[in-house]
Amino acid sequence: MFERLYFAMRKIAVSLGLLFAAGDYSYAQQWENVGGSVISTGGSSFNNLCISPTGKYFISYYDVAAAKGSVQMFDGNAWSYVGGSPGITNSYATYNSLSVAPNGNIYYTNQGTGLEVREFNGNAWSQLPSPTTSTVNYQASAVSPSNILFTYATHNSGTVQRFLNGAWEQVGNTGFSGGAAFAEMVIGNNNKVYTCNISGGVKVYENTTTATTSDNWTLVGGSIVDAASSSEQYNSDIAIDNNNNLYVAYVSNSANGQKLNVKKFNGTAWVQVGNANFSSGRVQHIAIAVTPTGTPYVVASRWENDDFSRNTVYKLDAATQTWGTFGGSFISDGQAVYNDLAYDKTNNYLVLAYSQSGTRVKRISLTPACNNTDPGSNPGDLGCVRFNYRGQQVSYTTVRAADGKVWLQQNLGSTQTAVSFDDANAYGDLFQWGRWDDGHQLRNSATIAAPSANSPDGLSGTNAFVVGSGSSSWWATNATSDGWNADSSSSVTSVKGADPCKAVGQGWRLPTSAEWVTLVGAEGINNPATAYASSLKLPAGGYRSNTTGAFTFVGQRGYFWSSETANSGGKYLYVGSSIVTPTSGGPRGQGESVRCIKDFSALATSDIGLAVKPIQVYPNPTSGILNIKSDSSVEAVSITNVVGQKMDVRFSESQINMQGLPKGIYIVEIKLKGLQQTISKKVIKN
Numbered sequence: 001m002f003e004r005l006y007f008a009m010r011k012i013a014v015s016l017g018l019l020f021a022a023g024d025y026s027y028a029q030q031w032e033n034v035g036g037s038v039i040s041t042g043g044s045s046f047n048n049l050c051i052s053p054t055g056k057y058f059i060s061y062y063d064v065a066a067a068k069g070s071v072q073m074f075d076g077n078a079w080s081y082v083g084g085s086p087g088i089t090n091s092y093a094t095y096n097s098l099s100v101a102p103n104g105n106i107y108y109t110n111q112g113t114g115l116e117v118r119e120f121n122g123n124a125w126s127q128l129p130s131p132t133t134s135t136v137n138y139q140a141s142a143v144s145p146s147n148i149l150f151t152y153a154t155h156n157s158g159t160v161q162r163f164l165n166g167a168w169e170q171v172g173n174t175g176f177s178g179g180a181a182f183a184e185m186v187i188g189n190n191n192k193v194y195t196c197n198i199s200g201g202v203k204v205y206e207n208t209t210t211a212t213t214s215d216n217w218t219l220v221g222g223s224i225v226d227a228a229s230s231s232e233q234y235n236s237d238i239a240i241d242n243n244n245n246l247y248v249a250y251v252s253n254s255a256n257g258q259k260l261n262v263k264k265f266n267g268t269a270w271v272q273v274g275n276a277n278f279s280s281g282r283v284q285h286i287a288i289a290v291t292p293t294g295t296p297y298v299v300a301s302r303w304e305n306d307d308f309s310r311n312t313v314y315k316l317d318a319a320t321q322t323w324g325t326f327g328g329s330f331i332s333d334g335q336a337v338y339n340d341l342a343y344d345k346t347n348n349y350l351v352l353a354y355s356q357s358g359t360r361v362k363r364i365s366l367t368p369a370c371n372n373t374d375p376g377s378n379p380g381d382l383g384c385v386r387f388n389y390r391g392q393q394v395s396y397t398t399v400r401a402a403d404g405k406v407w408l409q410q411n412l413g414s415t416q417t418a419v420s421f422d423d424a425n426a427y428g429d430l431f432q433w434g435r436w437d438d439g440h441q442l443r444n445s446a447t448i449a450a451p452s453a454n455s456p457d458g459l460s461g462t463n464a465f466v467v468g469s470g471s472s473s474w475w476a477t478n479a480t481s482d483g484w485n486a487d488s489s490s491s492v493t494s495v496k497g498a499d500p501c502k503a504v505g506q507g508w509r510l511p512t513s514a515e516w517v518t519l520v521g522a523e524g525i526n527n528p529a530t531a532y533a534s535s536l537k538l539p540a541g542g543y544r545s546n547t548t549g550a551f552t553f554v555g556q557r558g559y560f561w562s563s564e565t566a567n568s569g570g571k572y573l574y575v576g577s578s579i580v581t582p583t584s585g586g587p588r589g590q591g592e593s594v595r596c597i598k599d600f601s602a603l604a605t606s607d608i609g610l611a612v613k614p615i616q617v618y619p620n621p622t623s624g625i626l627n628i629k630s631d632s633s634v635e636a637v638s639i640t641n642v643v644g645q646k647m648d649v650r651f652s653e654s655q656i657n658m659q660g661l662p663k664g665i666y667i668v669e670i671k672l673k674g675l676q677q678t679i680s681k682k683v684i685k686n
Contacts, residue, residue, distance in 0.1 A: 030327065030328075030364065031327050031328065031331055031352070031362045031363070031364045032362060032363060032364070033360070033361070033362055034057065034074055034079075034351070034361040034362060034363050035074050035077075035078050035079040035361065036079070037360060038357065038358040038359065038360055039059070039072060039079045039358070039359050039360065039361060040061060040063060040064075040065070040070070040358040040359040041063070041065045041066075041086070041358075042063070042064045042065035042358060043064035043065070043355070043357065043358060044061040044062060044063060044064060044338075044355045044358055044359040045061065045062045045064075045094060045337065045338050045355055046060075046061060046062045046093075046094055046095060046096055046338055047059060047060070047061045047338045047339070047340045047353045047354065047355060047359055048060045048061070048096060048097055048098035048340060049098075049340040049341070049342045049351060049352075049353040049361070050098055050099060050100050050342060051100070051342050051343070051344050051345075051346075051351065052100045052104055053100075053102055053104070053346075054104070054346065055076070055344060055345075055346030055347055056073055056074065056075055056076070057073065057074035057342075057344070057351060057361065058071065058072070058073050058074075058082065058098060058100060058106060059071070059072055059074075059098070059353055059359065059361060060096055060097075060098040060108055061096075061338075061355070061359045062092070062093050062094045062096065063086055063087060065086070066086045066087030067087070067091070067092060068086070068087035068088065068089045068090070068091065068092070068093060069087070069088060069089040069093030069096050069108065069110045070086040070087055070088065071083070071088060071098065071106070071108055071120075074361070082106060082120055082125075083120060083124060083125045088108070088118060088125055089110050089112060089116065089118075090112055090113075090116070091112060092111070093110035093111060093112070094111070095110065095111045095136075095137045095138060095139060096108065096109060096110040096111070096139070097109045097110075097139050097140050097141040097151075098141070099141040099142050099143050099149070100143065101143040101147045101149070102143065102145060102147055103147050104122065105119055105120065105121055105122075105143075105147070106119070106120040107119055107120075107141055107143065107149050108120070108125075109139050109141050109151055109153075110139075111135075111136050111137055111139070113130060113133060114130045114131070114132045114133035114134055114135070114136055114155070115130055115131050115132050115136040115139060115151060115153050115155070116130055117129075117130065117131065117141075117149075117151065117163070119149075128163060129166075129167070129168065131151055131153070131155075131159075131161045131163075131168045132153070132155040132156075132159070132161075134155040134156070135155075136153045136154055136155055137154055138153065138154050138179075138180045138181050138182060138183040138197070139151065139152065139153040139154070139180070139183055140152040140153075140180075140183040140184050140185040140195070141185065142185045142186055142187045142193070143187070144162075144187050144191065144193075144209045145187070145189060145191065146209075148162050148163065148164060148209065149162065149163045150162045150163075150171065150185065150187065150193055150209070151163075152180055152183050152185045152195050153180055153183065154179055154180040154181070154183070156174040156175055157174065157175035157177070157178060157179050158174065158175055158176055158177035158178060158179050158180045158195075158197070159174045159175075159180075160172060160185075160193065160195065160207070160217075162209070170213050171193065171207060171209075171211050171212075171215075172207045172211045172212075172213065172215050172216055172217045173213065173215075173216045173217060176205055176216065176217035177195060177197050177199060177203060177205055177217070178197075178199035178200065178203075179197065179199050180195070180197050181197050181198050181199060181230060182196075182197055182198050182230070182235040182236055183195065183196075183197050184196040184197070184236065184237055184238045185238075186238055186239065186240045186246075187209065188240050188244040189242065189244065190244045191208060191209045191210070192206050192207070192208055192209070192244070193206065193207050193208070193209055193211075194206050194220065194238065194240065194246060195217075196236055196237070196238035196248060197236070198228055198230040198235070198236050198250070200224065201224035201225065201226060201227045201228055202224060202225040202226055202228045202236045202248055202250045203219060203224050203225065204219070204220040204221070204225060204238065204246060204248060204265070205217040205218065205219055205220060206218055206220050220246065220265055220270075221265055221268075221269050221270045223270075225248050225250070225263050225270050226250065226252070226261065226263060226270070227252070227253040227255075227256075228250040228251060228252060228253060229250075229251040229252065229253055229254065229258050233284035233285060233337075234251040234258065234284060235250075235251070235285070235286060236248060236249065236250035236251075236286070237249050237250075237286055237287045237288045238288070239288045239289055239290040239296070240290070241290050241291065241292050241293065241294040242292035242293065242294075243294065245264060245265065245266070245267075245290075245294060246264065246265040247262060247263070247264050247273065247288055247290050247296050248262065248263050248264075248265075248270075248288070249261070249262045249286050249287070249288035249296075249298045250286070251282075251283055251284070251286060251300075252276075252277050256276075256277050257277055257281075257282065258282040258283070259277035259278065259279045259281070259282060259283060260277070260278060260279035260283045260286060260298060260300045260314070261276055261277050261278070262274065262288065262296060262298060262316075262323075264296075273296060273316060274316045274317075274321050274322055274323045275321070275322050275323060278314070278322070278323040279300060279302060279312075279314075280302065280304075281302055281303070281304030282302070282303060282304050283300035283301060283302055283303070284300065284301045284303055284309065284337075285300065285301045285311070285336065285337050285338055285339045285354075286298060286299065286300040286301075286339065287299050287339045287340045287341040288341060289341040289342050289343045289350065290343070291343055291366075292345070292425070293419060295315070295316065295318070296315075296316050297313060297314065297315050297326065297341060297343075297350055298313070298314045298323075298341070299311055299312070299313045299314075299331075299339045299340075299341045299352055299354075300312060300314075300339070301335070301336050301337060301339060301354075302330075308334065308335060309334075309335040309336060309337070310330040310331070310332045310333065310334065310335070310336055311330065311331050311332045311336035311339055311352075311354055312325055312329060312330055312331065313325070313326045313327055313331055313341070313350070313352065314326055319663060326350075326364075327364045331352060331354075331362060332354060332356050332360075333356075334356050334357070335356060336354040336355070336356050337354065337355050337356075338354060338355045339352065339353070339354045340352070340353045340354070341353075344363065345415060345425065346415065347365075347392070348365060348366045348367045348415065348416075349363040349364065349365055349366065350363060350364050350366055351363040367395050368384075368395070369395075370384035370385065370386040370395035371384070371640070371667070372384065372385055372386055372505075373667055373680050374398065374406055374598075374680070375398055375399055375400035375406055375682070376400060376680075376681060376682050377400065378400060379400055379401060379402045379404075379535060380399065380400065380535050381399070381400045381682055382397055382398065382399055382400075382409070382682065383397070383398040383399070383400075383406070383682075384396065384397055384398055385398050385408070385504055385505060385508075387503055387504045387505055388503065389412065389413070389437065389503060390413075390437065390439075396408050396409070396410045396504075397409040397410060397417050398598075399535045399536065399537075400535070401519060401522065401523060401534070401535040401536060402519075402522035402523045402534075402535060403515070403518045403519045403522040403523070404522075405515065405519070405597055405598065406597070406598040407511075407519075407535075407536055407595065407596065407597050407598070408504070408508075408595055408596045408597075409535070409536060409537055410426065410428065410537075410595075411426065411427065411428030411429070411539070411541065411560075411593045411594060411595055412428050412429055412431070412437075412441075412500060412501070412593075412594040412595070412596065413428035413429030413441060413442070413594075414426045414427060414428035414429075414539075417537050418532055418537040418538070418539040420532065420539075421528040421529060421531065421532035421538075421539055421540050421555075421558075422528075422539065422540055422555035422556075423539055424555070426537070426539040426541075427443075427539055427541035427542070427554070427593070428541060428593055428594070429441035429442055429443065429593075429594070430443060430541070430543065430544045430591030430592055430593060431500060431561060431591060431592060431593075431594050432465065432466060432474050432475075432546070432588060432589055432590070432591055433474075433475070433484060433497075433561055433569060433570035433588035433589075433590070433592075434456055434474075434475055434482065434484045434497030434570070434588060435456070435459065435474075435497060435498075435500075436488075436489050436492075436497065436498035436499070436500045437500050437503060438459065438462065438463050438489065439463030439464075440462070440463055440464055440465045440466070441465075441500075441591065441594075443544075443551070445463065445464055445465050446464045446465070447464055447465045447466070447467045447548075447549040448462065448464040448465070448466060448467070449466070449467070449468055449472065450466050450468050450472050450473065450474060450476075451466070453494060454474070454475060454476065454477075455475055455477075455494040455495070456475070456486075456492035456493065456494070456496065456497040456498065457492055457493055457494045459489075459492075465544065465549050465591060466546075466589055467545070467546060467547055467548060467549045467589065468546075468547065468589070469547050473546050473547065473587060473588075473589040474546060474587075474588055474589035475497075475569075475588045475589070476569075476587075476588070476589070478565070478566075478567065478568065478569050478588070479495065479565070480565045480566075480567065481495065481565075482495050482496065482497075482565055483495065483496040483497070483563075483565075484496070484497045484498075484499055484510060484561075484563045484570070485497075485499050485509065485510070485563055486498040486499060486502075487499070487502050488502065499563065500594055501594065501596035501597075504596050507598045507599040508596050508597070508598050508599075509563065509596065509597065509598075509599065510561065510562060510563035510594065510596065510597070511562055511563065511595070511596075511597040512562055512563055512564055513562045513564050513571045513582060513583045515562075515597060516560070516562055516573040516582035516583070517582045517583065519536070519582075520573070520580055520582045523535060523536070525538070525575065525580050526578075526579075526580050527575065527576070527577060527578060527579075527580065528540045528556070528557065528558060528575055528577065531558055531575045531580070536595065538558055538560070538575065538595070539558065539593075540553070540554070540555055540556050540557050540558045540575065541554065541558060541559070541593045542554030542555065542556065542557060542558075542559070543559040543590050543591055543592050544590065544591030544592075545590070545591075546587040546588075546589025546590045546591075547589075549591075556577065557574070557575055557576050557577065558573070558574070558575035558593065559572055559573070559574060559575075559586075559590070559592040559593060560572055560573040560575075560592060560593045560594070560595050561592045561593070561594055566584075566585025566586070567585060568585040568586055568587065569585060569586055569587045569588035569589075569590070570585065570586065570587075570588045571583055571584065571585050572584050572585075572586060572592055615628065615629065615630040615670065615672070615679055616628070616629040616630070617629075617668060617670075617681045617683065620681075620683050620684060621683075621684035621685065621686045622658060622683060622684070622685060622686065623659075623685075623686050624657065624658050624659030624685070625655055625656070625657060625658070625659070626655065626656040626658055626668070626683060627654060627655055628654045628655070628656070628670060629654070630654075630670075630672060632672040633672065634651075634654065634670060634671070634672060635671045635672060636670075636671040637649075637651045637656060637668070637669070637670055637671075638668075638669045639656070639658070639661075639666050639667070639668050639669070639683075640666065640667050640669070641664065641665075641666055641667075647661055647666065648660075649661065656668065658683075658685050661685050662685070663685055663686060664684075664685055665682060665683070665684055665685075666682075666683050666684075666685060667680055667681070667682060667683075668680070668681045668682075668683050669681075
């Protein structure tokens with residue numbers, strides 16, 4: 001099973017949400033093979049899947065062809081063996097675990113001479129000292145936010161150790177878990193370590209990452225999670241969200257039909273998640289993944305009736321609190337064993353690994369299909385836009401703000417609309433004034449001295465963040481006649497940089513200082529809390545120093561460039577703890593967030609239609625019957641959900657019957673006779 005780790009990850013929380021019918025989650029995107037249908041050279045077992053902070057996939061498994069443990073990496077294009085070749089262990093590795101540290105190091109543990117531990121630092125594998133030479137089968141590993149490796153294994157009836165300063169230290173008391181059958185472990189951003197195993201029921205224990213041998217492990221909730229079945233096939237699994245809520249998936253006991261169940265620790269007790277024992281029959285080989293905002297997904301192999309042990313993924317419907325199949329009734333076309341599940345925060349995928357005549361990896365996008373619909377005319381109305389950024393196609397939420405303009409509701413480079421003002425996944429990239437998407441804006445980019453020429457035309461081949469003081473800083477001449485409005489990097493000059501917002505599409509660009517002034521007044525922004533509460537959901541991403549490249553006020557204050565110059569360099573919107581200045585000026589070498597606006601003249605589709613033929617759609621929200629009022633006859637009506645699926649509805653006598661549709665958000669497209677444009681409206685079905 002997947003031995004999970006913590007690294008600061010928060011899921012893309014798409015503002016429009018996902019619409020699913022209870023019991024069966026149809027989805028516009030489909031499960032796709034990752035790097036080929038079978039990635040191992042032969043049979044496999046004991047798959048462990050994890051994903052690095054940069055979005056690389058790693059999988060370990062017992063490699064039957066090599067009779068050893070192997071680890072592979074998917075870099076976005078193809079799989080390759082980590083270290084260059086298969087079979088990194090000395091012998092059999094039917095029990096193993098895999099974890100990735102925040103700094104990118106890979107750790108692999110396996111049964112061997114005791115518990116064997118190996119580290120890959122980006123160049124080669126090295127074998128670390130063994131935590132124990134005692135016989136070990138079940139084991140887990142995880143890495144703390146400070147890059148410290150922890151292991152949990154069966155020796156001494158259940159022992160946790162950490163690797164610090166080249167030596168292993170015991171964490172808490174030994175024997176606390178009555179063994180470590182089906183061992184799992186996670187570490188939260190609260191610096192607590194949680195173990196999970198089956199011993200007289202599913203049990204979860206906790207301790208701190210700094211615990212000594214005298215700090216005993218305690219049973220989370222004071223009791224077992226639940227009675228459960230226990231065997232190689234009947235396992236349990238644990239996951240943690242960004243608020244340190246724990247989720248446990250397991251196979252219920254015989255009295256409850258050996259079905260799939262999930263419980264959550266709410267800070268006081270273990271509570272049921274969704275309907276209990278929700279699988280249609282008995283299940284095996286389960287795994288759970290939960291998004292940082294708390295959406296759980298579970299996989300299990302169903303082996304009753306005609307299921308033939310094919311695997312199924314389930315998702316919890318937040319509205320009905322019931323579980324339904326996700327991405328189809330069955331993911332595999334044959335017997336699937338050793339399932340593992342992980343969440344790819346970088347690209348917003350759910351990723352599944354399993355063995356079926358070899359190891360296979362599949363994934364499905366969790367991002368709703370975007371049809372490039374602009375927001376409606378009301379403040380707060382949402383839309384989306386699809387474009388290429390960093391060489392990949394992305395979909396961003398757009399919003400009609402209180403100033404009447406259409407804005408991105410996300411910073412460039414972010415993976416989601418903010419769910420709080422200090423949401424790290426909403427911070428996005430930090431651009432230097434006048435620069436474009438060349439890689440310098442990434443928060444982990446290297447630093448360099450100023451190029452020659454020290455202006456946009458001197459940046460060819462440069463993807464690093466320019467640092468320096470005074471005239472050695474980026475574009476330090478500060479001529480107020482300089483511009484940041486070129487359409488692309490191929491059209492930059494010594495006095496004009498490329499606008500990164502141009503990549504979003506026609507009409508998109510950086511905002512002016514005047515537009516920030518209007519926006520701040522219209523939205524009532526006066527501190528980070530109100531900036532987040534605004535239509536734009538502005539987060540406090542901080543800034544990057546132009547002299548050292550260090551980060552400042554991350555999670556506390558917001559800095560958003562405008563396209564205009566200042567005597568000190570460039571102008572920006574400053575959101576401080578108690579003051580907001582939309583016309584601040586600062587060094588051009590300072591790394592700040594970029595939020596894009598759409599030209600007012602580039603009206604949304606709905607605006608164009610309204611300018612030609614007035615039209616009303618009401619009531620909105622609606623309980624089922626939607627009325628259309630227009631001076632012209634309606635030629636055609638189409639309704640899609642937010643994942644792009646066309647819905648079957650009846651339309652007659654200027655009324656749309658939506659009574660049969662699930663609750664949620666829909667896009668209603670109306671074509672009037674004699675009008676070329678299609679008018680789009682966002683409608684909420686209650």
